[in-house]
Amino acid sequence: MTSTNGxxxxxxxxxQASAAGKLPRKRFYRARAHSNPLSDSHFPVPVSPDxxxxxxxxxxxxxxxxxxxxxxxxxxxxxxxxxxxxxxxGLLVGLSPLFPDTLMIGMELRDKVxxxxxxxxxxxxxxNPGQYDNISVVRTNSMKYIPNYFRKxxxxxxxxxxxxxxxxxxNHRRRVISMQLLDEYAYVMxxxxxIYTITDVEELGDWMRSCLEKHPLFEALPEEEIxxxxxxxxxxxxxEESQKVARNGGQTFHAIFRRxxxxxx
Amino acid sequence: xxxxTVEEAEVSSAVExxxxxIAAHPHGNSVAVAIGLELRVFDLRSGxxxxxxxDSGGRSHSGSIRAICFSVSGALFASTGDDKLVKVWKTDxxxxxxxxxxxKRVSAVAFSNNDLxxxxxxxxxxxxxxxxxxxxxxxxSVDIKPVSILGHYCSIIxxxxxxxxxxxxxTADRDFKIRVTLFPKNPLKGAHEIQSFCLGxxxxxxxxxxxxxxxxxxxxxxxxxxxxxxxxxxxxxxxxDTFEVRDKMGELLEPNDQDDSSQAIADICPSNDGSLIAVAxxxxxxxxxxxxxxxxxxxxxxxxxxxxxxxxxxxLASSFSSELLWTVMGASNMPSxxxxxxxxxLRIIRCFQNDTVSSSDNDPATxxxxxxxxxxxxxxxxxxxxDIAKQEEVLASVLSAxxxxxxxxxxxxxxxxxxxxxxxxxxxxxxxxS
Ligand SMILES: C[S@@+](CC[C@H](N)C(=O)[O-])C[C@H]1O[C@@H](n2cnc3c(N)ncnc32)[C@H](O)[C@@H]1O
Numbered sequence: 006m007t008s009t010n011g012x013x014x015x016x017x018x019x020x021q022a023s024a025a026g027k028l029p030r031k032r033f034y035r036a037r038a039h040s041n042p043l044s045d046s047h048f049p050v051p052v053s054p055d056x057x058x059x060x061x062x063x064x065x066x067x068x069x070x071x072x073x074x075x076x077x078x079x080x081x082x083x084x085x086x087x088x089x090x091x092x093x094x095g096l097l098v099g100l101s102p103l104f105p106d107t108l109m110i111g112m113e114l115r116d117k118v119x120x121x122x123x124x125x126x127x128x129x130x131x132x133n134p135g136q137y138d139n140i141s142v143v144r145t146n147s148m149k150y151i152p153n154y155f156r157k158x159x160x161x162x163x164x165x166x167x168x169x170x171x172x173x174x175x176n177h178r179r180r181v182i183s184m185q186l187l188d189e190y191a192y193v194m195x196x197x198x199x200i201y202t203i204t205d206v207e208e209l210g211d212w213m214r215s216c217l218e219k220h221p222l223f224e225a226l227p228e229e230e231i232x233x234x235x236x237x238x239x240x241x242x243x244x245e246e247s248q249k250v251a252r253n254g255g256q257t258f259h260a261i262f263r264r265x266x267x268x269x270x
Numbered sequence: 271x272x273x274x275t276v277e278e279a280e281v282s283s284a285v286e287x288x289x290x291x292i293a294a295h296p297h298g299n300s301v302a303v304a305i306g307l308e309l310r311v312f313d314l315r316s317g318x319x320x321x322x323x324x325d326s327g328g329r330s331h332s333g334s335i336r337a338i339c340f341s342v343s344g345a346l347f348a349s350t351g352d353d354k355l356v357k358v359w360k361t362d363x364x365x366x367x368x369x370x371x372x373x374k375r376v377s378a379v380a381f382s383n384n385d386l387x388x389x390x391x392x393x394x395x396x397x398x399x400x401x402x403x404x405x406x407x408x409x410x411s412v413d414i415k416p417v418s419i420l421g422h423y424c425s426i427i428x429x430x431x432x433x434x435x436x437x438x439x440x441t442a443d444r445d446f447k448i449r450v451t452l453f454p455k456n457p458l459k460g461a462h463e464i465q466s467f468c469l470g471x472x473x474x475x476x477x478x479x480x481x482x483x484x485x486x487x488x489x490x491x492x493x494x495x496x497x498x499x500x501x502x503x504x505x506x507x508x509x510x511d512t513f514e515v516r517d518k519m520g521e522l523l524e525p526n527d528q529d530d531s532s533q534a535i536a537d538i539c540p541s542n543d544g545s546l547i548a549v550a551x552x553x554x555x556x557x558x559x560x561x562x563x564x565x566x567x568x569x570x571x572x573x574x575x576x577x578x579x580x581x582x583x584x585x586l587a588s589s590f591s592s593e594l595l596w597t598v599m600g601a602s603n604m605p606s607x608x609x610x611x612x613x614x615x616l617r618i619i620r621c622f623q624n625d626t627v628s629s630s631d632n633d634p635a636t637x638x639x640x641x642x643x644x645x646x647x648x649x650x651x652x653x654x655x656x657d658i659a660k661q662e663e664v665l666a667s668v669l670s671a672x673x674x675x676x677x678x679x680x681x682x683x684x685x686x687x688x689x690x691x692x693x694x695x696x697x698x699x700x701x702x703x704s
Contacts, residue, residue: 052446053469148423149445152467157507178394184460185396185421188451192464221462267452267463 048116048144054156059084062141063108084108084155087193088164089147090181092245094122096164097140098129099243103235104139107161110154111142119144148179148186155193162236163190165202167246170209182213184220191222194264199226203240203259205250210258223262231261288334288351289536289584290600290614296344298591300361303652304335305612306602309349311364312651317644319651320364324357328369331355334602337390341381342432346402348388350376356390358402370400370416378427383436387457389419391427396420397441399457419461420451429478433504434488438465440504442475448492450504466507472496473534481540481547483564491547491562493535499549499560501569513560513569515551522574539586539595545624546572546634548595550583557583557597559634561624572624575636577617580662588622594643595622595634598652613654618642 051057059081060067066082086104088096091111100109113119122142129137145154168181177183182202190200200223202213217223231237241247241257250257291304300320303310309331311320324330333353340347340361350356352375358368374392381388381402389399398416425443432439432453439453439461448468451461473495482488490504497516500509516533536550540562547569549558556576560569577583583597600614618637642648650656 052472053467149425152447152449153469157464157466184462185418185423188420188462188464189423191462192467221459267454 050145050150051153054152054154054159057154059108062110062143063138065138066108082108083159084110085160086110086162086164087112087155087160088166090114090165090168091122091142092118092167094125094140094142095244095248096166096239097122097142098125098137099239100236101137101140103239105136107139109140111140112145112147112154113142114144114146116144148181151186151189151193157192158195160194161198163194163198163200164240165200165213166240166244167204167250168202168209170204170206172208177212180209180212182216184216187216187220187223191220191264196264196266198264199234200262200264201236201240201259202261203247203257205255205257207256207258210260214258214260217260217262221267222264224265226261226263234261237261287601288336290598290602291335291338291585292587292596292598292616293338293340293347294587294589294594294596295340295361296342296590298589299344301587301596301648301652302338302340302347302349303598303600303614303616304338304349305600305614305654306334307331307351307353308612309335309338310652310654312644312648314643314648317647319647322359322364322366324366324369326357326366326369328357328366328371329353329355331357333375336375336377337379339379339381341385342383343385346381346385346388348379348381348390350379350390352376356388356400358388368400368402372398372416378430378441380430380432380439382439382453382457383432383434389430389439390416391430391441393426395422395425395427395443397427397430397439397461401458417458417460419457420449422447422449428474428476431478431480434480434482435486438504440478440480440490442478442492444474446471446473446475446494448475448478448490448502448504450490450507466504468492468500468502468504468507468509470500470509470512471498476535477538479538479540479547481544481562481564483544487564489564489567491538491540493538493549495532495534497533497535497551499535499538499547499569501562501567503567510567511569513571515549515558518558518571519551519554536582536584537586539588541595541623542588542590542593543623546622548586548588548597548619548622550586550597553582555579555581557586557595557619573634575619575634577636578662581615581617583617593621593623595619614652616642616649616652 085107086109088111091097091113094111097109097111111122119142126137126140165181171177171179204210240259293302299315300311300313309322313320331353334351335349336351338349345361347359347361348356354372354375356370356372356376356379357366359366372392374394376390376392378391386403387399388402389397391397396418397420399419400416401414422443425445427441427443429442437453438450440448440450442448450465452463452465453461471494475492475494478490478492480488481491490502493499499513499515501511503510519533532552534552536552539548544564545562547560547562549560551558556574558574559572561572562569581599583599585598587596597617598614602612619634620637621632621634639649646656
C-alpha cells in the first residue's frame with residue numbers, strides 16, 4: 006500500500022524524528038497541538054499507522070543513526086504478529102525465539118499489566134543480549150483502535166488467547182471476537198494469514214468458532230495444518246492464563262482460521 | 271466566554287439540541303428542511319409547499335429528526351432520528367411508503383445508488399440495511415427485518431454516503447475514523463470487506479461527501495472537529511490534502527470576532543461540478559468556499575461569503591441540476607422553546623460553481639430574500655415565518671444552542687484538565703448572563 010504520508014516506522018514523535026536523523030516533519034507537530042488526540046482515552050493513540058512509532062518499540066530494528074534518505078529504499082520492517090489482550094505477555098516471550106526476525110506486538114488495555122510486560126521484555130533483553138528485540142507491547146483498546154496501528158494486509162498472525170468471556174447476552178458485543186470486529190481483523194491481515202483463538206469457556210469457544218465460520222473472509226484451517234503448526238502448542242502452554250487452566254486440569258477450545266479473499270457468487 | 275456559558279447550559283438541561291437540516295432533490299425538483307420532528311418540503315417545480323401523507327401504517331415522527339437524504343435518482347427520500355423511526359418517502363407523491371423501526375436512535379441514513387436498499391446507523395455504531403425492492407409497486411409491504419451489515423465498535427456514525435459508482439459505502443464516526451467498505455452485490459449477508467480507513471482527523475469527523483471529476487474517478491472530502499477539511503484518495507486510504515480552516519479564519523477575522531475557538535466543521539457540500547466545496551463552520555456567520563482541484567489533488571481557499579451576524583448555517587445542500595447552494599440554520603429541543611418557535615432561517619447562495627472568469631455577475635453570492643426562487647412562498651414554507659425581527663431573536667438563541675449541539679452530539683464527554691478549569695471559571699459568567 007502506498008501512502009502520501011510516506012511509509013515508514015520512524016518519526017512519529019518529536020524526539021524520535023530528530024533521533025532518526027531526519028528533519029522533523031511539521032505535520033506531526035500539528036497533530037500534537039491537541040494534547041491528547043483521542044480525548045476519551047487516557048493513553049496516546051497514533052492518528053494513523055504512519056504515526057505509530059516503531060523505533061521506540063524495537064530499537065534494534067530502527068537504529069537512530071541511519072544514514073541519509075538514500076537508504077529509504079530498504080523498507081523498514083513491519084509488525085507481523087499481534088497478540089490481542091496479551092495479558093502478562095507469555096505468548097510473546099514464547100514466540101520470540103521461534104520467529105526471531107518477525108516483529109510482534111502485544112496489545113493490552115490494563116495499564117499496570119502493560120507496564121509489567123514492558124519491564125519483563127526489557128529485563129529479558131538485558132539478560133539475553135541479541136534476543137527478545139522483536140517483541141513489544143502497547144497499551145490500547147484493541148476493540149477501537151486496531152486500524153490506527155496496522156495497515157491493510159499487514160499482519161500475518163493474530164492471537165486471541167483466553168479473552169474475557171462476557172457471559173451476559175447484552176454484553177456479547179463486548180467480546181473481542183464478533184462479526185463486526187472480524188471485519189477489522191480481516192482488513193489488517195494479509196490473505197493467507199492465520200487467526201488463533203483459544204478459551205477454556207466452552208460457550209465462548211463456540212461463539213468464536215461460529216463467528217469465524219460465518220465470516221466470509223475466514224476459513225477453518227485443516228486439522229493436519231493445525232497439527233503441523235508449531236505455534237499451536239504455545240496457545241495452551243505459553244500464557245499465564247493457559248497455565249492456570251492447565252494447572253486446574255481445565256479443557257480448552259480453539260478455533261484457528263485462515264484469512265481468505267472474498268468469493269462473491 | 272460564549273463557549274463556557276453554553277457548556278453550562280448543557281449540564282443543566284437533559285434535552286439534546288437538534289440542528290436544522292436541509293436536503294435538495296438531486297434534479298432540483300424539491301427542497302426539504304427538517305427541524306425538530308417537523309419535515310417541511312417545498313416543490314420547486316410547482317412553486318408550492320408539499321403536504322406529506324403517510325400510508326405506511328407507521329407512526330409519524332415523535333422525536334427530533336437527525337438525518338434526511340434523497341436517493342441519487344431523486345425518487346426516494348428518508349427521514350430518521352431520535353424517535354427510532356426510519357421513514358421512506360416517495361418523492362413523486364410525497365407519501366411515506368415505509369416506516370422502519372430501529373431498536374436504537376438513528377444518526378445517519380443513506381440509499382444505495384440503485385434505490386434498492388436503505389442503510390441507517392444506530393447510536394451503537396451499527397449500520398443496518400433494509401431491502402426496499404418489494405416497494406417498487408408502491409405497495410406497503412410488511413416490515414422486513416433489518417440486517418446489520420457493518421459496525422464501528424461503540425462509536426457514533428456522523429455521516430454515511432455511497433460512492434458515486436455505488437461500489438463503496440463510507441461511514442464516518444466520532445472516533446476520528448472514516449471507514450470505506452465494499453458494498454457487495456448481496457448486501458443482506460453483510461459488508462465485511464473494508465477497502466480502506468481514512469485516518470488523519472484529530473477530532474470527530476462531522477461530515478463526508480464524495481466528489482468526482484469523471485465517471486470513474488472520485489474522491490472523498492471530510493470535515494471535522496479539528497477544524498480541517500480533508501481530501502482523500504479513499505481507494506487507498508491516502509490523505510491527499512488538508513485545509514486548516516481555523517488558520518484561515520485567523521487570517522480573515524479580527525481577533526475579537528473569533529469568540530468561538532473550536533471552529534469545528536459543521537457541514538460540507540461539494541458543488542455539482544466538484545470544483546468547489548462549501549464549508550459551514552461552527553461559530554462563523556457565513557460559508558467558506560474552497561476550490562477543490564481534483565486533478566492536482568489540492569484544496570485551496572476561494573472566498574468566504576459572510577452573512578448576517580447571527581446566521582450560522584447548520585446544514586448545507588445542493589443538487590446536480592442547479593448552481594444553488596442551500597443553507598439553513600435552526601435548532602430544536604431548546605429549553606423553553608414552544609413548537610411555534612421551531613423557526614429556521616434559510617439563505618441561498620447563487621453561482622455555486624467554480625468559474626475561471628471571475629466577474630461580479632457570476633461570483634457566488636447570497637440571494638436576498640426577494641431573489642429566492644418562489645420568494646416568500648418558499649421562505650414561509652421552509653422557514654416557518656417571514657418575520658425577520660422575530661427570526662433574529664430566535665436565531666440568536668439558536669446560535670448559542672448550536673454550539674452545545676455540536677459539542678453534545680459529537681464531542682466526547684471527557685474534558686481535558688484545561689477545559690475543566692475553564693468550565694469552573696465559566697460558571698460565574700453563566701450566572702450573570704442568565
Ligand atoms: C483473561 S486475560 C488473557 C490474557 C492472555 N491472553 C493470557 O492468555 O494469559 C484477557 C486480557 O485481555 C485484556 N483486554 C480486554 N479487553 C481488551 C481490549 N479491548 N483491548 C486490549 N486488551 C483487552 C484484559 O485486560 C486482559 O488482560
